[in-house]
Amino acid sequence: MKIFAVDDSATMRKIVSLALKGAGHEIIEAEHGKDALAKLAGTTADCIILDINMPEMNGLEFLAERKKSPSISKIPVIVLTTQDESGMKDQALALGANAFLGKPFQKEDLLASVKKLLG
């Protein structure tokens, strides 16, 4: 499966990438929401792992953009962020996020979430 890892932290992208590549997934990295939108215009994705706190376009803004675009609105999104305040979680879920994981996450939890969303 092709999975987007959207995070402004290179370390986080690398960690997400390692965890998912080990399970046989292909990973495309993006540094923020805008970068992800640009890359999604040129390719398809089966799932998006999304950080909230990012420059240029944050995760919530990306979710709002995704909602507007029919080509990507169906791609499931797992929100992965340190901002585990309930307000942030509710906002992300209201904007269409499919699952929520707090940092630091455990590999098994991420893999389980991905597996659940990809059926």
Next chain:
Amino acid sequence: MAFGAAVLAAVSCGSSLLGLGLVGALAAAAAAILGIVVGLFAIDRREDPVQVQVVDEAPPAWALSVSLAQPDRVETKPALEFPELDDARKRLRFARAVAGKVPQLTEDAAFALIERFESMRGNTSKASVSARLFKAALTEGAGSGHPPVAIQAEQTRHVIKSQRESIALMAEHSRQSSKDLRSMGKELESGMDLLKSIEEITERSRLIAFNMAVEAARIGEKGRGFKVIVGELRKLNDMTADFSGQVAELLGRFRDYNASIVGRLAEETDRVSRDVAGGMEAAERAVESLIAASGTADSFAHEIAALAVVIDSDLDGVLESLQFQDITRQMIEGSNAMLDEASADIDASLTAIGRLEAARRNVILLESIRKTLLARSKTRGEKEAIMEVKE
């Protein structure tokens, strides 16, 4: 000092968790700066405006004084000379410079750690593949087109076992042959004994023939026919002696030949048995080594697999803990915002101090002018008018 130590610790260790100490130090620095700023504003307005003192005594940030006798001479220390503010600004600049570097340093450390674990995992999986191939070659004959080494070894072991049995049988046969030949030798000896008694009989009949010849001569013409018989008997005796001599010679040769064969057969059998047994033992050792190697390959493959599991779980732990790098980075970003605010506060304080200074100077001047004018005024109306004049 605590701040500097925290920065050094965070930079040298590259640990994201130590970044938390840095954040605390930054917050403390910001609070200290805010404390100074608050102190600067805490000027007691109830004091005689002529003598204005900063309430915060340690150390007095600034002082303003004016003498009634010389109202034009207002003495102040310029705010920019306050060493605490300069120090705070320097510390802010340093803190921001360091805070800017820490996320990159911790990220570099995180990447180096991940790279090391990935290379370890790569090496284990390579070793694991090699061990599997080795084991497969031994037990499954994978890819070689030949039957597996272990099966070949097992077959060889069976062959060696039946060879051993054949050789034991051969040695047994050889021993039996030696025994048979030896008893034949004994029979030959007894044949020689028999020949001796034949010789004895021949000797005796020769003696009888001689006596008969003497008797025949004595009886004269009558013994003529008897003489012929004695002659025939002598011929027979000679022939018998000749024949038994030939047989004795033949038997003797036969006996020697037999003895030599018996000796050589025993010797050869021993040598062949020894050589074959030695070869068999070597082959057996080789086969046992192969079978043992197969077991070693198996346990080696298991050990590598176990090591790979340990490395994988260690890597998972590292990946989990490295996520603090991102959390620390966000905290540092937050403390950077606090530093920006503290910096703005210092600038605003300096401006406010400047404005306050100017205003106080005006008030003091106004009051001294008012007092002079009141002293000089003559009427009540004049006094009231002077009192009504505002700043």
